[in-house]
Amino acid sequence: MAQEKIYSERTLLDFCAQTLLGAGLSQAGAEIVAETLVFAELRGIKSHGLIRLATYLERLQAGIMERQATILRERDEGAAALLDARNTFGQIAGFEAMTLALAKAAEYGAGVVGVKNSNHFGVAAYFAMMALKVDMIGFVLTNASPAMAVYGTRTPLIGTNPLAWAVPAGNYPAIVLDMSTSMVARGKIRNAALKGEAIPLGWALDKNGNPTTDAKSALEGTLEPVGGVKGSALSLIIDLVCGVLTDTILTGGVKNITDLSGPAKTGHFFLAINIARFIDPGLFKANVDRVIAGIKGMPKLGETEVFLPGEIEHRSTLQRRKEGISVSALTLASLNRTAGIFGVRPLQ
Amino acid sequence: MAQEKIYSERTLLDFCAQTLLGAGLSQAGAEIVAETLVFAELRGIKSHGLIRLATYLERLQAGIMERQATILRERDEGAAALLDARNTFGQIAGFEAMTLALAKAAEYGAGVVGVKNSNHFGVAAYFAMMALKVDMIGFVLTNASPAMAVYGTRTPLIGTNPLAWAVPAGNYPAIVLDMSTSMVARGKIRNAALKGEAIPLGWALDKNGNPTTDAKSALEGTLEPVGGVKGSALSLIIDLVCGVLTDTILTGGVKNITDLSGPAKTGHFFLAINIARFIDPGLFKANVDRVIAGIKGMPKLGETEVFLPGEIEHRSTLQRRKEGISVSALTLASLNRTAGIFGVRPLQ
Numbered sequence: 036m037a038q039e040k041i042y043s044e045r046t047l048l049d050f051c052a053q054t055l056l057g058a059g060l061s062q063a064g065a066e067i068v069a070e071t072l073v074f075a076e077l078r079g080i081k082s083h084g085l086i087r088l089a090t091y092l093e094r095l096q097a098g099i100m101e102r103q104a105t106i107l108r109e110r111d112e113g114a115a116a117l118l119d120a121r122n123t124f125g126q127i128a129g130f131e132a133m134t135l136a137l138a139k140a141a142e143y144g145a146g147v148v149g150v151k152n153s154n155h156f157g158v159a160a161y162f163a164m165m166a167l168k169v170d171m172i173g174f175v176l177t178n179a180s181p182a183m184a185v186y187g188t189r190t191p192l193i194g195t196n197p198l199a200w201a202v203p204a205g206n207y208p209a210i211v212l213d214m215s216t217s218m219v220a221r222g223k224i225r226n227a228a229l230k231g232e233a234i235p236l237g238w239a240l241d242k243n244g245n246p247t248t249d250a251k252s253a254l255e256g257t258l259e260p261v262g263g264v265k266g267s268a269l270s271l272i273i274d275l276v277c278g279v280l281t282d283t284i285l286t287g288g289v290k291n292i293t294d295l296s297g298p299a300k301t302g303h304f305f306l307a308i309n310i311a312r313f314i315d316p317g318l319f320k321a322n323v324d325r326v327i328a329g330i331k332g333m334p335k336l337g338e339t340e341v342f343l344p345g346e347i348e349h350r351s352t353l354q355r356r357k358e359g360i361s362v363s364a365l366t367l368a369s370l371n372r373t374a375g376i377f378g379v380r381p382l383q
Numbered sequence: 384m385a386q387e388k389i390y391s392e393r394t395l396l397d398f399c400a401q402t403l404l405g406a407g408l409s410q411a412g413a414e415i416v417a418e419t420l421v422f423a424e425l426r427g428i429k430s431h432g433l434i435r436l437a438t439y440l441e442r443l444q445a446g447i448m449e450r451q452a453t454i455l456r457e458r459d460e461g462a463a464a465l466l467d468a469r470n471t472f473g474q475i476a477g478f479e480a481m482t483l484a485l486a487k488a489a490e491y492g493a494g495v496v497g498v499k500n501s502n503h504f505g506v507a508a509y510f511a512m513m514a515l516k517v518d519m520i521g522f523v524l525t526n527a528s529p530a531m532a533v534y535g536t537r538t539p540l541i542g543t544n545p546l547a548w549a550v551p552a553g554n555y556p557a558i559v560l561d562m563s564t565s566m567v568a569r570g571k572i573r574n575a576a577l578k579g580e581a582i583p584l585g586w587a588l589d590k591n592g593n594p595t596t597d598a599k600s601a602l603e604g605t606l607e608p609v610g611g612v613k614g615s616a617l618s619l620i621i622d623l624v625c626g627v628l629t630d631t632i633l634t635g636g637v638k639n640i641t642d643l644s645g646p647a648k649t650g651h652f653f654l655a656i657n658i659a660r661f662i663d664p665g666l667f668k669a670n671v672d673r674v675i676a677g678i679k680g681m682p683k684l685g686e687t688e689v690f691l692p693g694e695i696e697h698r699s700t701l702q703r704r705k706e707g708i709s710v711s712a713l714t715l716a717s718l719n720r721t722a723g724i725f726g727v728r729p730l731q
Contacts, residue, residue: 115492
């Protein structure tokens with residue numbers, strides 16, 4: 036195995052943005068997508084980081100995703116809006132949608148924005164966390180391609196449809212939850228299959244709906260929803276809000292990011308809640324700090340420190356900002372191959 | 384065991400309302416609380432049904448809950464509001480809050496309403512489903528008394544904090560999810576303890592944070608959150624939104640419904656989304672019907688019919704409206720004892 040290399044946040048941001056510019060994105064669009072990819076790396080969510088650059092650009096080259104599109108405000112009145120992403124990057128549409136939701140919340144106390152005809156938008160937490168800078172609470176939903184069976188059935192229909200919440204704190208890092216409605220990500224099972232390893236019971240079902248520890252059978256089957264019927268229902272509702280409410284596509288119709296047969300037809304939903312309409316934001320954040328301090332002082336289950344939701348990712352971000360981001364030889368090769376296509380100088 | 388008796392919905396509504404009127408509630412307040420209790424019975428959620436009447440009225444008699452209170456609109460601007468329930472019934476505050484959220488959504492496209500200083504409000508789905516009659520989507524959160532440990536700790540701090548979504552359909556029953564963030568309700572473990580039965584692994588932890596099948600040890604410990612760290616984080620966020628955002632109390636401070644040492648200090652959060660601001664509601668409901676029909680036609684896991692979220696409860700409601708609601712001898716005795724205190728004629 037070749038060794039991994041370390042790059043600064045700045046270097047990776049510039050490299051990704053240059054490559055995306057080369058691929059035909061606008062300056063602003065390239066910067067947003069680059070930022071979300073490096074954001075994922077900083078937080079240690081490599082599954083949604085640099086490795087995705089090649090995948091996104093393959094969709095562009097296949098002609099099934101738009102480099103640039105003027106995102107349409109299809110409906111926009113009061114605290115609610117519906118944007119048409121017109122098949123451009125989910126990150127660009129998501130950024131515009133959450134920006135709008137926050138502006139609406141500043142004016143009306145809350146803002147809800149749906150997005151239709153979008154694509155994979157990366158890490159949901161990125162958009163929820165946009166609320167933190169303006170002392171708001173962010174809540175984000177997206178649908179995804181079929182990966183789980185609706186409870187009582189046995190073929191994939193609903194996605195791992197994640198939800199993300201971001202709640203500001205004062206001196207402590209914000210409380211940030213970004214969870215899929217499946218027990219684990221499909222990537223973990225793919226990794227196990229590649230290595231010929233077994234997976235724990237409870238992660239997935241085979242194509243007949245039986246629990247399995249065989250990673251290959253799992254890939255032909257479905258992921259287990261978190262909490263069985265609860266996760267299944269939650270995923271279905273997220274899909275109805277993101278896919279049907281936005282008038283994009285019926286449940287089961289979203290294409291996987293690697294499926295080049297047509298537009299992905301992803302939908303998203305963003306909610307911003309203006310804390311100041313309920314309580315003084317300073318008091319709110321001080322109270323969240325008191326809750327966090329209380330939890331840190333609770334009797335521990337094990338020897339390790341108690342981490343609040345999002346705290347490990349926050350610490351990872353601080354560390355990687357200081358020490359740099361490690362990039363595996365495999366990812367580096369993928370990045371440089373992609374950059375080469377668009378005439379961008381490879382990372383050394 | 385004495386046999387159970389069957390009563391009509393109307394008889395039970397009148398009986399509960401009379402008893403609540405006798406206990407000093409307003410006519411409107413008594414009707415709302417009665418309706419939510421019978422709603423739970425109709426849906427087959429007996430844990431939140433008639434058996435709770437005595438518990439609520441014990442709180443009144445202990446002087447730690449208000450019979451009547453003019454609910455204050457502490458803040459109200461645009462699409463957001465904060466109500467102060469002034470320690471009256473959670474059902475009355477919840478009804479007023481969701482009514483307001485729906486009115487705001489009619490005007491602004493979305494409405495968010497928080498409630499402070501409230502009490503147990505019964506079944507969360509009741510309030511989410513208020514959105515269905517006006518072609519909206521309802522989303523409801525409430526906090527509850529400590530029952531689960533935050534992930535990594537081992538003493539109870541966060542509640543089984545439920546969330547409910549209601550999404551209208553056309554010819555099919557609406558999609559309604561009402562789930563706690565714990566694997567199971569504490570009541571199931573209490574029942575097992577009473578019967579001296581073991582509980583399945585995965586339901587609860589003992590006071591040292593170890594998985595247990597002993598119901599008594601479980602009652603001294605904590606409930607398992609759904610999906611481990613995911614359910615723990617979700618519960619914490621629901622608490623921050625319901626308790627801290629509403630400026631009611633810090634996480635861990637909500638009192639159990641049976642704890643008569645003071646006001647419960649419960650908080651709730653209601654969101655209404657006006658479908659018409661996104662898509663024609665008729666088309667939305669037709670599309671939800673198509674999704675449901677698709678799911679009904681998927682390859683089944685077992686022999687039994689596939690049920691959508693809320694469908695079993697809907698069917699139970701239709702059946703019990705027709706055939707009546709069964710009341711156990713134990714519940715009947717509790718109801719009649721309570722009614723007797725307030726001079727209401729017992730159920731025969």
